Amino acid sequence: MYLTRYWKELGFDGECPIHFSEDELRSHLEDAGGWNDVQDFFDLIQHLVNRDGWTHNETYDAALDFFSWLRQEALQGMKGKEREEFEKENPLCREIAGRVALRAGKGLEEVETKPRSLSKPIQLQ
Numbered sequence: 001m002y003l004t005r006y007w008k009e010l011g012f013d014g015e016c017p018i019h020f021s022e023d024e025l026r027s028h029l030e031d032a033g034g035w036n037d038v039q040d041f042f043d044l045i046q047h048l049v050n051r052d053g054w055t056h057n058e059t060y061d062a063a064l065d066f067f068s069w070l071r072q073e074a075l076q077g078m079k080g081k082e083r084e085e086f087e088k089e090n091p092l093c094r095e096i097a098g099r100v101a102l103r104a105g106k107g108l109e110e111v112e113t114k115p116r117s118l119s120k121p122i123q124l125q
Contacts (some may be wrong), residue, residue, distance in 0.1 A: 001025070001028055045066065064099055067096045
């Protein structure tokens with residue numbers, strides 16, 4: 001989109017051959033807002049997990065706790081088909097919850113039926 005906006009400034013002659021409708025421009029702005037929200041989220045948790053999903057050994061347990069808590073928060077607001085779709089599209093979330101449950105000496109079902117409380121608060125920067 002920037003290419004079309006700055007066509008002349010980039011040194012091209014004539015009109016830009018690419019054109020976007022108002023609906024396409026609006027959709028792009030909405031998508032960009034969501035993308036920015038995701039980037040802001042990863043900025044908040046960068047001390048736990050990098051954008052590529054990597055974490056230090058020292059922060060591994062805290063990262064598991066955080067994502068297990070985040071999963072529980074998401075699931076509390078979901079029912080029926082929405083919940084099924086979430087579980088289907090995010091199998092890693094279930095695996096994370098299972099690891100936290102095992103570490104706590106509980107079964108996954110026990111963790112899923114009760115809100116998860118963290119042993120210590122997670123600090124977001």
